[in-house]
Amino acid sequence: MGSTTVHARAIAPWLTALLGALLAVAMLFTASPAQAAPGDDQEQTPYYFGGVITFEGEPVAGVTMSIEGNGFNAETETDAEGRWRLYVPEKEEYVLTVDENTLPDGVIVDPEQLPEGIAPRSGTTASFDVEFGLTGSKIVNLFLGEGERVTTSFFDQFVERLINGLNFGLLLALASIGLSLIYGTTGLTNFAHAELVTFGAVAALVFALPLSMPMWLAVPLSVIAGMLVGYLLDLVMWRPLKRKGLGIIQLMIVTIGLSLALRYTFQFFMGGNTVQLPGAGSPKIPLFGAVSLSPVAMISMAISIVVIVAVALWLLYSRMGKATRAISDNPELASASGINVERVVRVVWMLSAALAALAGILWGYFRPGVRWDMGVHILLLIFAAVILGGLGTAFGALIGAIIVGVLVEVSSLWIAADLKYVGALAVLIIVLLIRPQGILGRRERIG
Amino acid sequence: MDWGGIFNNAAGWIISPTTIAYALAATGLAVHFGYAGLLNFGVAGFMAIGAYSYAISILSFGLPWWVGILIGMVGATVFALILGIPTLRLRADYLAIVTIAAAEIVRLLFTSTVFDEWTNSADGLGGYHAGFREANPLPPGEYGFGPWVYSSDGWWVRLFGLILLAIAVFIVWAVMRSPWGRVLKGIREDEDAVRSLGKNVFSYKMQALVLGGIFGGFGGVVLALPSAVVPATYMTSLTFYIWTILLLGGAATVFGPAVGALIFWVVMALLDGILPGLAAAGILPISAIQAGVLRYVFVGIALMLLVIFRPQGIFGNKRELTFVK
Numbered sequence: 001m002g003s004t005t006v007h008a009r010a011i012a013p014w015l016t017a018l019l020g021a022l023l024a025v026a027m028l029f030t031a032s033p034a035q036a037a038p039g040d041d042q043e044q045t046p047y048y049f050g051g052v053i054t055f056e057g058e059p060v061a062g063v064t065m066s067i068e069g070n071g072f073n074a075e076t077e078t079d080a081e082g083r084w085r086l087y088v089p090e091k092e093e094y095v096l097t098v099d100e101n102t103l104p105d106g107v108i109v110d111p112e113q114l115p116e117g118i119a120p121r122s123g124t125t126a127s128f129d130v131e132f133g134l135t136g137s138k139i140v141n142l143f144l145g146e147g148e149r150v151t152t153s154f155f156d157q158f159v160e161r162l163i164n165g166l167n168f169g170l171l172l173a174l175a176s177i178g179l180s181l182i183y184g185t186t187g188l189t190n191f192a193h194a195e196l197v198t199f200g201a202v203a204a205l206v207f208a209l210p211l212s213m214p215m216w217l218a219v220p221l222s223v224i225a226g227m228l229v230g231y232l233l234d235l236v237m238w239r240p241l242k243r244k245g246l247g248i249i250q251l252m253i254v255t256i257g258l259s260l261a262l263r264y265t266f267q268f269f270m271g272g273n274t275v276q277l278p279g280a281g282s283p284k285i286p287l288f289g290a291v292s293l294s295p296v297a298m299i300s301m302a303i304s305i306v307v308i309v310a311v312a313l314w315l316l317y318s319r320m321g322k323a324t325r326a327i328s329d330n331p332e333l334a335s336a337s338g339i340n341v342e343r344v345v346r347v348v349w350m351l352s353a354a355l356a357a358l359a360g361i362l363w364g365y366f367r368p369g370v371r372w373d374m375g376v377h378i379l380l381l382i383f384a385a386v387i388l389g390g391l392g393t394a395f396g397a398l399i400g401a402i403i404v405g406v407l408v409e410v411s412s413l414w415i416a417a418d419l420k421y422v423g424a425l426a427v428l429i430i431v432l433l434i435r436p437q438g439i440l441g442r443r444e445r446i447g
Numbered sequence: 448m449d450w451g452g453i454f455n456n457a458a459g460w461i462i463s464p465t466t467i468a469y470a471l472a473a474t475g476l477a478v479h480f481g482y483a484g485l486l487n488f489g490v491a492g493f494m495a496i497g498a499y500s501y502a503i504s505i506l507s508f509g510l511p512w513w514v515g516i517l518i519g520m521v522g523a524t525v526f527a528l529i530l531g532i533p534t535l536r537l538r539a540d541y542l543a544i545v546t547i548a549a550a551e552i553v554r555l556l557f558t559s560t561v562f563d564e565w566t567n568s569a570d571g572l573g574g575y576h577a578g579f580r581e582a583n584p585l586p587p588g589e590y591g592f593g594p595w596v597y598s599s600d601g602w603w604v605r606l607f608g609l610i611l612l613a614i615a616v617f618i619v620w621a622v623m624r625s626p627w628g629r630v631l632k633g634i635r636e637d638e639d640a641v642r643s644l645g646k647n648v649f650s651y652k653m654q655a656l657v658l659g660g661i662f663g664g665f666g667g668v669v670l671a672l673p674s675a676v677v678p679a680t681y682m683t684s685l686t687f688y689i690w691t692i693l694l695l696g697g698a699a700t701v702f703g704p705a706v707g708a709l710i711f712w713v714v715m716a717l718l719d720g721i722l723p724g725l726a727a728a729g730i731l732p733i734s735a736i737q738a739g740v741l742r743y744v745f746v747g748i749a750l751m752l753l754v755i756f757r758p759q760g761i762f763g764n765k766r767e768l769t770f771v772k
Binding site: 189241244246248249250252253254256257258259260261262263264265267268271376380383384387416418419421422425426428429432433436 | 532537540541544547555558683684694737741743747749750751752753758
C-alpha cells in the first residue's frame with residue numbers, strides 16, 4: 001500500500017489524497033468482516049453449510065452465496081479469507097447458489113473439482129443440491145476455474161417471457177381497440193372501460209360457477225352480456241348526456257364517477273376476495289427447451305388473434321366499419337355525407353364493451369383470478385397502449401398494446417417484478433415527449 | 448340505532464386531520480382545474496410526494512420536521528415541473544392521462560421493495576412524530592368540548608393543518624384577484640386569445656401547476672402528521688375523491704374546496720354510521736361489510752350527478768363555468 005502512495009505522489013498530489021482515501025475506505029470495508037467469524041450476519045441454528053471459495057489457490061472475497069429450500073432462504077458473502085457459512089433451520093436438503101455476477105470475470109465454479117456427491121443442477125453452473133451427512137454441519141469447498149457460464153438458460157427465460165408478453169399484449173389489444181374506437185368516434189376518454197373489463201370476467205364467473213355452464217358457452221354469453229351493457233350505457237347515459245350538451249371533459253369526469261360506482265358495486269356483490277375461473281390452474285405443456293405454456297394461454301392467444309382479425313376486417317370492409325373510420329376522421333363531414341353518426345356510435349359502444357368483456361375473461365385467466373378491481377390494474381396499461389399507438393387509431397392500439405404487453409413481461413427479467421408496470425407507464429410519458437401523436441397517429445390530433 | 452354516537456362521530460370529522468388534508472389537496476386542485484383549466488389527475492402523486500418527503504427526511508436524514516415540510520414543497524415543485532414540461536403544450540385530456548400515470552409511477556416506486564431502506568415498501572413509514580410534537584406550543588393534557596375533545600398533540604395537528612389551509616386559501620384568494628389570476632382564468636376560457644395578447648401561456652400554466660402542486664404536497668404532509676405514511680393510501684381513487692370534493696364545493700371558488708371536503712367527510716361519516724345500523728336492524732338486506740362498500744358507490748353516483756346537473760358546484764357561479772368546450 002505504501003508503494004502505491006509513493007508512486008502516486010509522483011503523478012499529482014490530489015490524486016494521492018484521493019487514492020489514500022479510497023484505500024482507507026476499502027480497508028475499512030474489507031477489514032471489518034475479517035474480524036468476525038463467517039455467518040455472524042445470520043440467525044445461528046444448530047445446522048449450517050460452510051466452506052471456502054478459492055481461485056488458483058487464492059481466497060475470493062465478496063462472493064454472494066444464497067441458500068433456498070423448505071420455504072427458507074438466506075444470503076451471505078464470503079469474507080476476506082473466502083470463507084462463508086449459511087445457517088439453515090432444519091437438517092434437510094437445500095439448494096446452494098453462487099451468484100455468478102459476483103465472481104471474477106470469465107470464471108465459474110469448476111465442475112471438475114466439486115466435493116464428492118455434489119453436481120451442478122441441470123441447466124446451471126452455479127446451483128447445487130446440498131444435504132447434511134451425519135453431523136449438523138456440511139463443508140462445501142468450491143474451487144473456481146475458467147469456463148463458460150450457463151446462466152439458467154437466459155434465452156429460454158427470455159422466450160417464455162416473450163410468449164407471455166405476447167399473450168398479455170393481445171388481451172390488452174382487445175381492450176385497447178375498444179377504447180380507441182370510442183375515442184375516435186366520440187372524443188371521449190372512457191375511464192369506466194376498466195369496469196367493462198371487470199364486468200366480462202365477473203359475468204363469465206357467474207355463468208360458469210353458480211349457473212355451472214361449460215366455458216365454451218359461458219365465454220360467448222359473457223361477451224354478449226358485455227355488448228348489452230354497452231348498448232344500455234349508450235341508451236341511458238351517453239346519448240342523452242350528449243344531447244343535453246355536456247362537454248367532453250364533463251363526460252370524462254362522468255365516466256370516472258361511473259367507474260367508481262361500478263367498481264364498488266362489484267365489490268358490494270362479490271366481496272374483496274379473488275375467485276378463480278374454471279381451468280385457470282391447468283398444468284403447463286412443455287414446448288421446447290425450458291419453455292412451457294398452459295393450454296388456456298394457447299387458447300387465449302388464438303381467440304385474441306381471431307377476434308382482432310375479425311374486427312380489423314370489419315373495420316376495413318363492412319359498411320359500418322367504413323362509417324366508423326369516416327367518423328373518426330371527421331365527424332361533421334361523415335354526418336354531412338349521410339352517415340347516421342348516432343347509430344354508428346351505438347354500434348361502436350356495443351363493440352367496445354364486448355371486446356372489453358372478452359379481454360376481461362382472458363385477463364382473469366392471465367392474472368390469474370377474478371377480483372372486483374382487476375380492470376383498474378390494467379386501465380393505465382390500456383391508456384399507455386392507446387397513446388403509444390396513436391389516440392383514436394384502432395390499428396395503432398393493436399401495435400401499442402403488443403409493445404406494452406411484451407415490454408411489461410420482458411422487462412421483469414432486468415427490473416424488480418413489483419416495478420414492471422412502471423416501465424410501461426414511463427414509456428407513455430416518454431412517447432408524449434418525443435412523438436405525442438403516437439406511432440400511427442397524425443400530427444393534428446394533438447391540437 | 449345510536450344516533451348520538453353517529454352524530455358525535457360525524458361532528459368529529461369537521462376538524463379531523465384527514466378532512467383538512469383533503470381540503471388542502473382540493474384547494475390545490477382548484478388552482479389547477481378551477482382557475483387554470485388543467486386536468487390534473489395526479490393529486491394522489493403530489494400528496495404521496497409531500498408525505499414521503501416529510502417522513503423520509505426525518506427518518507433517514509434526521510432533519511427537523513419543518514425542514515421535512517420544506518423538502519415536501521421542493522418535491523412537489525419538482526414533480527410539477529417534470530409533469531408539466533412534456534404535457535402542458537398538449538391537449539387537456541393528454542395531461543389527464545399523463546398525470547394519472549405519473550401518480551401511479553410514484554405510488555409503485557414507493558411500494559416497491561427496491562427502495563425498502565428508505566420507504567419500508569408496502570408497510571409504509573411511521574414513528575417520525577417526535578420533532579413535530581416537541582414543537583407543540585399547547586399545554587399538555589386533554590381538552591375541548593362536546594364531540595371535539597382531543598389530546599394536546601391531537602389539537603396541535605389540527606391547529607397546524609388549519610394554519611396551512613388558511614394560508615393556502617388566502618393565497619388562492621389574493622392571487623386570483625390579481626392580474627396574474629385574471630390571466631390564468633383567461634387561459635382557462637380561451638388559451639389562444641391570451642396568447643395573442645403576448646402572454647406566455649406555458650409559463651403561466653406551469654406556475655399554476657407548481658402552486659397547486661405545493662398545496663397538494665401540504666395535503667400529504669397533514670395526512671402524514673398524526674399517523675403513518677402507507678403507500679396504499681395514494682391510489683388513483685384518492686385523486687377521484689379529491690375531484691368529487693372540488694366539484695362538490697365549486698371548482699373556481701376560494702372556499703368551495705374546503706367546504707366540499709367538510710361536507711364529503713361528514714356525509715361519509717354519517718353513512719358509515721347509518722348504513723351498518725340499518726343493515727343490523729334488518730331494514731337493509733345487506734351485511735355490515737357491504738354497507739361500508741355502499742358508501743363508495745354513492746361517491747361515484749354523486750360525482751356523476753354533480754357533473755351532469757350542477758357542474759359549478761354548491762358555491763360556484765354558473766357564469767363562471769369551468770368546463771370549457
